[in-house]
Amino acid sequence: MKKLTVWTLxxxxxxxxxxxxxFQLDVQEFQLxxxxxxxxxxxxxxxxxxxxxxFKVGARNESRYNSxxxxxxxxxxxxGAEKYGPKMFDxxxxxxxxxxxxWTSKNLTAYYETFPSETLExxxxxxxxxxxxxxxxxxxxxxxxxxxxxxxxxxxxxxNEGIMWEELFATAFIAHSYxxxxxxxxQSIKSFNRDDCxxxxxxxxxxxxxxxxxxxxxxxxxxxxLMEQYFGAIPSGPLPPExxxxxxxxxxxxxxxxxxxxxxxxxxxxxxxxxxxxxxxxAMEIIQFILTTGESCRMHQTLVNDLQLALHLxxxxxxxxxxxxxxFYVAVAPDQSYEATEVAFDSVLADLITNGPTEDExxxxxxxxxxxxxxxxKTTNGTAGxxxxxxxxxxxxxxxxxxxxxVKAVTAxxxxxxxxxxFTAKNSTTVVLVPEGDQS
Amino acid sequence: MKKLIIATLITGLxxxxxxxxxxxxDAEEITLxxxxxxxxxxxxNLPLFSxxxxxxxxxxxxxxxxxxxxxxxSDMLMRGTPTRTAKQIADEVAFGGGTLSNxxxxxxxxxxxxxxxxxxxxxxxxxADVVLHASLTEEEFNKxxxxxxxxxxxxxxxxxxxxGDAIYSAILGDSxxxxxxxxxxxxxxxxxxxxxxxxxxxxxxxxNCRLVICGDITKEAVTGWIDSYLGAWSGTAKAxxxxxxxxxxxxxxxxxxxxxxxxxxxxxxxGNGISLGHxxxxxxxxxxxxxxxxxTSRLMDEIRVNRGLSYGASFRSSRFAPGGLVFASTFTxxxxxxxxxxxxxxxxxxxxxxxxxxxxxxxxxxxxCGTYPMRFETNDHLVAVFSSMWLNGLDKSHYEDHQERxxxxxxxxxxxxARAYFARDDYRLILVGKADEITEQAExxxxxxxxxxxxx
Numbered sequence: 001m002k003k004l005t006v007w008t009l010x011x012x013x014x015x016x017x018x019x020x021x022x023f024q025l026d027v028q029e030f031q032l033x034x035x036x037x038x039x040x041x042x043x044x045x046x047x048x049x050x051x052x053x054x055f056k057v058g059a060r061n062e063s064r065y066n067s068x069x070x071x072x073x074x075x076x077x078x079x080g081a082e083k084y085g086p087k088m089f090d091x092x093x094x095x096x097x098x099x100x101x102x103w104t105s106k107n108l109t110a111y112y113e114t115f116p117s118e119t120l121e122x123x124x125x126x127x128x129x130x131x132x133x134x135x136x137x138x139x140x141x142x143x144x145x146x147x148x149x150x151x152x153x154x155x156x157x158x159x160n161e162g163i164m165w166e167e168l169f170a171t172a173f174i175a176h177s178y179x180x181x182x183x184x185x186x187q188s189i190k191s192f193n194r195d196d197c198x199x200x201x202x203x204x205x206x207x208x209x210x211x212x213x214x215x216x217x218x219x220x221x222x223x224x225x226l227m228e229q230y231f232g233a234i235p236s237g238p239l240p241p242e243x244x245x246x247x248x249x250x251x252x253x254x255x256x257x258x259x260x261x262x263x264x265x266x267x268x269x270x271x272x273x274x275x276x277x278x279x280x281x282x283a284m285e286i287i288q289f290i291l292t293t294g295e296s297c298r299m300h301q302t303l304v305n306d307l308q309l310a311l312h313l314x315x316x317x318x319x320x321x322x323x324x325x326x327x328f329y330v331a332v333a334p335d336q337s338y339e340a341t342e343v344a345f346d347s348v349l350a351d352l353i354t355n356g357p358t359e360d361e362x363x364x365x366x367x368x369x370x371x372x373x374x375x376x377x378k379t380t381n382g383t384a385g386x387x388x389x390x391x392x393x394x395x396x397x398x399x400x401x402x403x404x405x406x407v408k409a410v411t412a413x414x415x416x417x418x419x420x421x422x423f424t425a426k427n428s429t430t431v432v433l434v435p436e437g438d439q440s
Numbered sequence: 441m442k443k444l445i446i447a448t449l450i451t452g453l454x455x456x457x458x459x460x461x462x463x464x465x466d467a468e469e470i471t472l473x474x475x476x477x478x479x480x481x482x483x484x485n486l487p488l489f490s491x492x493x494x495x496x497x498x499x500x501x502x503x504x505x506x507x508x509x510x511x512x513x514s515d516m517l518m519r520g521t522p523t524r525t526a527k528q529i530a531d532e533v534a535f536g537g538g539t540l541s542n543x544x545x546x547x548x549x550x551x552x553x554x555x556x557x558x559x560x561x562x563x564x565x566x567x568a569d570v571v572l573h574a575s576l577t578e579e580e581f582n583k584x585x586x587x588x589x590x591x592x593x594x595x596x597x598x599x600x601x602x603x604g605d606a607i608y609s610a611i612l613g614d615s616x617x618x619x620x621x622x623x624x625x626x627x628x629x630x631x632x633x634x635x636x637x638x639x640x641x642x643x644x645x646x647x648n649c650r651l652v653i654c655g656d657i658t659k660e661a662v663t664g665w666i667d668s669y670l671g672a673w674s675g676t677a678k679a680x681x682x683x684x685x686x687x688x689x690x691x692x693x694x695x696x697x698x699x700x701x702x703x704x705x706x707x708x709x710x711g712n713g714i715s716l717g718h719x720x721x722x723x724x725x726x727x728x729x730x731x732x733x734x735x736t737s738r739l740m741d742e743i744r745v746n747r748g749l750s751y752g753a754s755f756r757s758s759r760f761a762p763g764g765l766v767f768a769s770t771f772t773x774x775x776x777x778x779x780x781x782x783x784x785x786x787x788x789x790x791x792x793x794x795x796x797x798x799x800x801x802x803x804x805x806x807x808x809c810g811t812y813p814m815r816f817e818t819n820d821h822l823v824a825v826f827s828s829m830w831l832n833g834l835d836k837s838h839y840e841d842h843q844e845r846x847x848x849x850x851x852x853x854x855x856x857x858a859r860a861y862f863a864r865d866d867y868r869l870i871l872v873g874k875a876d877e878i879t880e881q882a883e884x885x886x887x888x889x890x891x892x893x894x895x896x
Contacts, residue, residue: 087741097810116813146748261699293534367536
């Protein structure tokens with residue numbers, strides 16, 4: 001009954017005159033003695049639950065010599081623990097009506113399960129088993145190496161965008177671990193052994209380096225009791241080592257030219273930008289929208305619609321612990337050149353730097369970003385993921401309440417100034433892929 | 441042995457599991473004098489609503505030789521009206537924090553969107569404008585066609601796209617369902633603005649449309665908007681020919697699309713499946729889950745988990761009114777192609793000859809039943825479901841009784857479905873990879889045809 005009130009309240013608040021102004025979720029936050037943070041939000045509209053676990057570790061925690069270990073380890077979390085042996089995590093969950101997945105980024109690693117309400121305790125049993133007693137059998141390490149090699153082949157080595165993506169980050173970063181691919185270099189993937197995984201588990205998978213978010217059809221009190229029962233005895237660990245933030249200032253524009261079989265030119269461009277705490281973060285959100293989101297954005301209108309230089313494009317960046325890269329990708333039309341595309345691309349940037357956004361354009365970006373923010377709470381999965389991500393990134397999930405206000409506070413002058421400061425030739429890295437032979 | 445171990449461990453966990461039954465929400469259906477049917481589902485948990493405006497106007501309605509026409513017509517809806525340019529349409533939608541996009545599948549085409557409640561009337565005004573008043577200017581037509589042709593050329597870079605298109609063509613032959621909805625460069629190039637206008641006049645009519653709205657709206661508000669913006673809409677859809685049954689796949693054939701830079705091969709292997717509403721649907725669905733329909737399926741287990749030969753493997757079933765197709769889908773490094781195809785066929789043979797053990801079978805049924813409610817969680821899900829009901833002549837019981845029908849399937853029926861629909865003597869095998877490195881491995885699976893992608 002209480003939770004019905006929560007979602008009704010949410011609706012009423014969002015529909016009121018001050019739409020969204022007082023958006024509140026009745027999230028209950030707990031921390032076990034071992035440091036495990038737990039966020040719970042009841043929602044009884046569907047008989048399902050999503051359970052997320054975030055670990056504060058990603059590719060940024062790697063060196064160039066063990067690139068890919070975070071992602072590799074993510075796979076190993078499904079390969080058997082003490083109670084639930086090899087294959088049993090998935091077999092047990094699916095046999096009880098649930099599904100799961102996981103992902104690794106440059107900053108974070110996340111696991112989630114969505115399942116019928118009655119399966120919650122089983123999920124806690126499964127998750128606690130692998131947090132405490134992961135088996136890490138050598139045979140499974142070798143087998144998983146083959147799986148991840150294939151993942152790399154399909155998403156990078158045999159994918160033109162994937163190849164460019166890897167080159168872009170490896171070229172833009174010469175010191176920081178953001179330069180290494182999340183999947184890892186092929187040599188690393190093939191060389192990981194059991195000891196690597198044991199060290200990694202010990203270092204990064206302690207409960208005090210994790211955040212759990214549970215959203216859906218359950219009762220908080222009962223769920224908390226179960227969490228204490230399943231996770232309470234897992235010992236905390238030492239905090240993981242700090243990641244060096246160092247990346248020397250870029251001294252000039254960097255370029256990479258790739259030649260391989262292709263049907264058209266491709267262009268990727270990156271600019272060094274700030275981290276998750278940057279005062280420019282929300283201006284950057286607006287800039288991303290104005291330049292690359294939807295058919296009405298500037299890049300689409302100029303490159304795709306008006307000049308017909310491009311087939312499609314996108315841009316964005318990952319909120320990171322350290323200063324990261326804002327990237328653009330443009331699929332050049334088959335009868336057009338990357339040179340002409342880059343000229344047009346630069347003119348779009350130059351116009352925003354010179355004239356800033358129009359008032360309508362700025363308001364459109366704010367309205368859309370605001371609506372998208374709230375739409376992300378439509379599902380149990382979206383809500384749980386958002387809660388855990390903010391908690392892991394910022395140490396406080398309630399930071400997301402500020403998102404809308406922060407976006408609304410961005411001014412046209414700020415957009416202009418931030419664009420001018422970051423989107424410079426000196427700060428750029430460009431990767432171009434052309435059909436083999438075009439540059440010979 | 442492997443299955444025995446698994447079975448012993450999970451028996452206690454799955455016994456007596458009965459997951460929540462899907463119950464669709466109440467829906468209000470209205471039919472206007474012009475033939476337009478509207479379905480309204482009120483769901484007031486968030487100040488959002490979604491809609492889908494569906495027309496029987498997908499790529500199966502492409503005239504022969506004009507493949508891609510339906511898709512291009514769908515795109516042109518968003519390219520401007522006498523009162524709005526394409527950019528203005530996109531601007532207005534985004535300004536309201538909404539989304540509006542066209543789509544074109546094999547059977548249906550139309551528009552989908554999501555808006556905030558307070559943008560309801562604005563959303564319907566824009567929706568009606570683009571559907572009723574698409575300008576189809578020469579300039580926008582030429583731009584759109586050029587971009588689509590470029591996209592079709594770019595599609596040839598992607599081995600997954602090539603393989604996905606090829607398996608449909610290989611199994612469905614001359615059927616109207618065989619081709620990719622976007623068509624080909626050769627069929628799109630000759631299309632004219634008049635072709636688009638004719639297609640829209642013949643298919644984008646109120647009697648050929650269902651509009652489903654779900655979310656934080658009221659019947660009173662929606663009917664008011666409909667009266668204002670869609671009430672005067674008129675037109676009658678052109679009769680379309682009945683679907684011919686799908687051709688029957690006989691014998692074995694292998695087609696290699698030679699991608700000279702590929703170090704990995706995309707693999708598709710399949711044949712005839714079942715039509716919508718076919719009596720074998722529940723048994724095939726359970727057999728599909730066991731064989732290749734979940735992470736713990738036999739194909740995933742053997743190809744990925746046991747042998748580390750791929751990142752993923754699945755078995756898909758696509759069902760349409762006149763028939764269906766089923767196919768396995770995976771990829772592996774070039775040197776493992778023969779081994780992976782052997783696994784696909786061996787696991788199919790095992791499903792055809794042996795009964796699935798009790799616990800594995802129960803686990804598959806539980807997975808299918810337990811994850812089923814997740815398809816009905818959001819407004820977007822529900823508008824898709826209620827649109828599909830109209831499109832395919834289904835009623836609520838199709839969804840609400842689905843879990844019960846799955847639970848009624850016996851192990852023998854699942855085996856029989858595997859015998860009837862899984863590959864054995866009649867199949868088509870598509871390989872997109874480097875022919876030099878995979879042709880020899882492929883020859884044992886049937887006569888091989890190599891198609892250089894440079895000539896595609």
